[in-house]
Structures are given as structure tokens and as C-alpha cells.
Amino acid sequence: MVSVVILGAGNVATHLFKAFKESDNISVIQWFNRSIDSIKQYKNEVTTTDDLSMLKDADVYILAVSDDAIASLSKQLSLKDKLVVHTSGSVNVYDLDKKHKRGVFYPLQTFSKGAKMNFANVPICIETINKSDYHILKELALSIGSPLKKVNSDQRRVLHLAAVFVNNFTNQLYRVGHEITESQGAEFDLLKPLILETAKKIQDISPYMAQTGPAKRNDIKTIKKHLKTLESNHHKDIYKLLTSSIQQTHGRKKL
Amino acid sequence: MVSVVILGAGNVATHLFKAFKESDNISVIQWFNRSIDSIKQYKNEVTTTDDLSMLKDADVYILAVSDDAIASLSKQLSLKDKLVVHTSGSVNVYDLDKKHKRGVFYPLQTFSKGAKMNFANVPICIETINKSDYHILKELALSIGSPLKKVNSDQRRVLHLAAVFVNNFTNQLYRVGHEITESQGAEFDLLKPLILETAKKIQDISPYMAQTGPAKRNDIKTIKKHLKTLESNHHKDIYKLLTSSIQQTHGRKKL
Numbered sequence: 001m002v003s004v005v006i007l008g009a010g011n012v013a014t015h016l017f018k019a020f021k022e023s024d025n026i027s028v029i030q031w032f033n034r035s036i037d038s039i040k041q042y043k044n045e046v047t048t049t050d051d052l053s054m055l056k057d058a059d060v061y062i063l064a065v066s067d068d069a070i071a072s073l074s075k076q077l078s079l080k081d082k083l084v085v086h087t088s089g090s091v092n093v094y095d096l097d098k099k100h101k102r103g104v105f106y107p108l109q110t111f112s113k114g115a116k117m118n119f120a121n122v123p124i125c126i127e128t129i130n131k132s133d134y135h136i137l138k139e140l141a142l143s144i145g146s147p148l149k150k151v152n153s154d155q156r157r158v159l160h161l162a163a164v165f166v167n168n169f170t171n172q173l174y175r176v177g178h179e180i181t182e183s184q185g186a187e188f189d190l191l192k193p194l195i196l197e198t199a200k201k202i203q204d205i206s207p208y209m210a211q212t213g214p215a216k217r218n219d220i221k222t223i224k225k226h227l228k229t230l231e232s233n234h235h236k237d238i239y240k241l242l243t244s245s246i247q248q249t250h251g252r253k254k255l
Numbered sequence: 256m257v258s259v260v261i262l263g264a265g266n267v268a269t270h271l272f273k274a275f276k277e278s279d280n281i282s283v284i285q286w287f288n289r290s291i292d293s294i295k296q297y298k299n300e301v302t303t304t305d306d307l308s309m310l311k312d313a314d315v316y317i318l319a320v321s322d323d324a325i326a327s328l329s330k331q332l333s334l335k336d337k338l339v340v341h342t343s344g345s346v347n348v349y350d351l352d353k354k355h356k357r358g359v360f361y362p363l364q365t366f367s368k369g370a371k372m373n374f375a376n377v378p379i380c381i382e383t384i385n386k387s388d389y390h391i392l393k394e395l396a397l398s399i400g401s402p403l404k405k406v407n408s409d410q411r412r413v414l415h416l417a418a419v420f421v422n423n424f425t426n427q428l429y430r431v432g433h434e435i436t437e438s439q440g441a442e443f444d445l446l447k448p449l450i451l452e453t454a455k456k457i458q459d460i461s462p463y464m465a466q467t468g469p470a471k472r473n474d475i476k477t478i479k480k481h482l483k484t485l486e487s488n489h490h491k492d493i494y495k496l497l498t499s500s501i502q503q504t505h506g507r508k509k510l
Contacts, residue, residue: 067477108445108446108448108449109448109449110449110452110453110456110467112460112465121452123448125445149442149445151445154439154440155439155440155441156441157484158435158436158440158441158484159436159441159442159445159446161435161481161484162431162432162435162436163432163446164469164481164494165428165429165431165432165493166428166429166432166449166450166453167449167450167453167467168466168468168469168471168497168501169428169501170425170428170429170450170454171456171462171465171466172462172466172470172497172500172501173421173424173425173428174420174425174457174462174465175466176417176500177417177420177421177462178461178462178463180420181413184409184413185413186406186410186417187404188417190363190378190380190406190414191363191414191417191418191421192458193376193378194364194422195421195422195425195458196458197364197365197376198365198421198422198425198426199425199453200451202426202447202450203447203450203451205367206433207426207429207430207432208430208433210367210429211423211430212365212423212426213422213423214419214423215419215427216423222322222345225345225412226416229413229416234500237496238420239419239420241492241493241496242428242493245431245489246424246427248489249430
């Protein structure tokens with residue numbers, strides 16, 4: 001049994017709390033947040049507090065707070081020689097105060113408010129400064145059914161950066177697709193199965209092998225027609241840059 | 256029962272053939288391809304031919320050939336007053352020879368060689384010049400379990416263009432994610448659940464509502480760190496343009 005104190009009340013904190021609660025192998029003994037209001041709805045399920053000096057004794061303290069708050073919060077903890085981990089993709093493990101045994105428990109996934117997360121689909125990237133602390137975080141990940149991977153701070157920073165491309169930027173392309181269709185009388189919903197299939201395809205074959213379309217075929221006629229159809233210069237810029245990117249990847253001439 | 260002749264041997268032709276064969280309501284009575292070799296493996300399942308003058312009588316002739324070949328192939332058909340449709344997203348229905356009853360049967364999906372396609376996930380965009388031909392194409396779509404939608408040539412062109420953004424360009428972002436991770440010692444596979452979740456999210460909420468990340472939060476510190484971490488100027492260009500696009504959408508300052 002691993003005992004845990006959660007600090008923070010954002011999406012990651014909340015999803016972890018719910019997953020931990022369902023595991024027979026994990027006991028969430030306390031939930032801290034600066035504003036107690038954000039977590040008061042859980043007060044029948046767990047001891048809540050907004051007082052750092054009242055933190056209980058636990059095996060792991062999980063700082064699921066914003067990147068900027070991690071260093072200062074870890075400094076304020078009057079714990080000694082306790083395992084304290086953060087959940088951020090881009091913060092170095094050494095940014096945690098050095099009085100702690102330090103580690104990272106980074107769930108590489110996008111969390112929405114509301115929707116329940118199946119942690120079998122959430123790879124946990126684990127880092128610890130002391131080798132002996134690794135097994136506790138491993139046990140935490142396994143107890144919620146997550147795949148896990150030892151990932152150092154450099155690798156984690158790179159994964160977080162790549163995640164911006166495949167998540168935030170991809171979502172923005174969906175948004176552009178939404179703008180293009182809705183502004184010209186077509187229905188965005190018709191694209192949803194394609195969006196899902198594009199993501200599914202990549203689970204089995206490489207993005208290089210999965211590529212299709214006018215840019216890869218170097219189909220200049222269609223590319224020109226598309227640029228003419230686009231009404232916004234901003235959309236044209238994205239079209240040109242990503243077309244040229246595909247052509248570069250697949251050894252075609254540039255626009 | 257709808258009788259069909261398929262012309263062409265690419266991914267769309269092959270996937271349609273397989274789906275039609277499984278339906279009790281559709282009879283594929285002939286498969287034409289310029290090179291008979293590409294379809295000879297199906298010769299025990301259907302009459303194959305490479306001779307246009309030997310085309311049998313059918314309810315619908317489906318031209319699943321490359322965009323550039325549609326107009327000329329439809330001209331060469333010595334049929335009269337028959338329903339002839341193409342399957343392209345970007346070719347106008349009027350590009351088909353006017354001696355035919357003309358229509359479009361456009362499956363809005365990405366087709367891979369090999370993998371079986373579940374047509375329940377393939378919206379069919381249908382257009383016919385004569386209203387009375389619509390029901391035959393509707394019956395075809397329903398018989399393979401596809402959702403269908405009446406879509407005119409302008410709307411179809413816009414959908415095809417938007418599909419380039421949400422499919423080809425999105426896939427290129429996956430590719431960039433692959434380049435970034437593999438070149439800096441991290442593992443692309445860890446991103447795959449995130450890629451899938453990003454696409455799933457959009458099935459229920461709008462891309463606008465689904466957006467997260469440093470660009471939306473206008474987190475300048477992280478954006479600068481990311482630009483510093485990127486090794487390729489080309490990746491930096493994509494990062495800057497899509498970050499600025501997100502900021503524009505969400506009313507943040509530009510980079």
C-alpha cells in the first residue's frame with residue numbers, strides 16, 4: 001500500500017485523485033489546495049486542507065500544480081527526507097527543493113475536465129534522483145493501470161515539446177478545418193471520422209509511411225487550386241508551410 | 256439489388272469492391288482496369304476486363320480513378336444515358352462527359368492498402384445532376400453501412416481542402432513529433448496515446464473548446480524555452496506559425 005498526499009486542484013490533480021481512489025493499492029490520505037473551495041466537493045472522500053503546516057505523513061507527495069508554482073511550493077514544504085514529485089513535462093527534477101527526495105511522475109496525456117480518463121491510455125514518465133525511490137513511483141503507475149517509462153529531464157522536455165506539435169498544433173489544424181468548412185457552407189462533422197482514422201493509422205505505421213495527399217504526390221495543380229480556394233491569408237500561410245514541410249520530408253521540390 | 260461496374264484499381268476502388276461484395280444488396284458485375292494485372296487476383300470473385308468496349312450493362316458505373324483521368328475516361332465510355340459517377344473530392348461533377356447521367360460518390364476517408372475499412376466510419380458525400388439518380392447512390396451507401404450526405408461540388412471541394420489540413424498536415428505534425436523525439440533521444444511511441452486522445456476529444460467538443468497548452472495560455476516563458484530546444488529552423492517556423500495561429504484564434508497577443 002502506497003500512501004499519497006496530493007497538492008493542487010487542477011485537471012491532473014483531480015484525475016490522479018480519482019484514479020488513485022479506485023486502486024486498492026493506493027491510499028490518498030490528504031488533499032491540499034491553497035483554496036479549499038476547489039476541493040471541498042471531495043471532503044467526504046478524503047481529508048482536505050489549505051494549511052501546509054498540517055500535511056500528514058505519507059510515502060509520496062505529488063505536486064500537481066502549475067509549472068511556475070513547483071519550485072516555491074516545494075520550498076515551503078516543512079517535510080524532511082520525504083519523496084516529493086511533480087507532474088510537469090517541462091520542469092527539471094532539480095527545480096524541486098533539495099531537502100526532499102525528488103522525482104517526477106509525468107502523465108503524458110491531455111486531460112479534460114469532466115470526462116473520465118482511462119489510465120491504461122496514459123503513459124507515465126518517471127524520474128527519480130535516488131534509484132531507490134523509483135519502485136514507489138512504478139508501483140503508483142502500475143496500480144492505476146498505466147504503462148510507465150523511465151525518462152530523464154532532458155527526454156521529458158523533448159516529449160513535452162513534441163506533445164505541443166501532436167496535440168496543441170494538431171488541434172489547431174482541426175480548428176482551421178472547422179473555419180474553412182463552416183465559412184464556406186460545408187459541414188465540419190463530416191471530417192470527424194477522417195480525423196480519428198488519421199490518428200489511428202499512426203498507432204501501427206510511421207507518420208512517414210502514413211502520408212498521402214497532394215503535397216506528397218507533388219500534385220502542383222491541386223495545390224494551386226487549394227491555395228486559390230482558401231480565403232484567409234493566414235490559412236494560406238499554414239498551407240504553404242506544411243506543404244513545403246511534407247515535400248521536404250518526402251524529397252519533393254519546394255513550392 | 257443495385258448492379259455496379261467498378262473502373263480503376265486504386266485503394267478506393269479496391270475498398271469499395273470489398274465492401275460491395277459483402278452486401279446482399281449490391282452486385283458487382285464487372286471490374287475494369289487498364290492493366291488487368293492489378294486486379295487479376297480477384298478474377299474468381301468478379302468478371303474482370305481491360306477492354307472498355309466490353310463493359311456490361313449496370314445500374315451504376317463507378318470511376319474510382321485518379322483525378323486527371325476522370326474526364327477522359329468518362330468520354331471514352333460508349334455508354335448512353337447510364338449513371339456514371341466518380342469518387343473524387345476535388346473534381347466537379349460536370350467534368351464527367353455530358354452524355355451520361357452524372358453523379359459523385361465521394362468517400363471522405365483515408366484508405367490504406369491492406370487494412371480493412373469499416374464503412375460505418377466512412378461518410379459518403381453524394382451528388383447527382385438528376386434528382387432521380389440520388390436514390391441509387393443513397394442505396395449504395397446504406398448497403399455498405401455508411402452515413403451519407405448530399406454535398407454539392409463546391410462544398411465537396413471545400414471538404415477535400417479541409418481534409419488536407421486535418422489529415423495530411425496533421426500527419427506531418429506527427430512526423431515532426433517523430434523527428435524531434437528520435438533526434439533527441441526520446442521515444443515517439445510514448446506520444447501515441449496522446450495523438451489518439453487528441454482526435455477523440457474532437458468527436459464531442461469543438462476544436463476551439465478543446466485547445467490547451469502554452470500558446471493558448473500565452474505562456475511566453477515556455478514558448479521561448481521550446482523555440483530554444485528546437486534544433487531545426489524548419490521546426491521553429493512551424494512552431495511560430497501555429498503558435499501565432501492559436502493566439503489569433505484565442506485572442507492572445509501575437510509572438
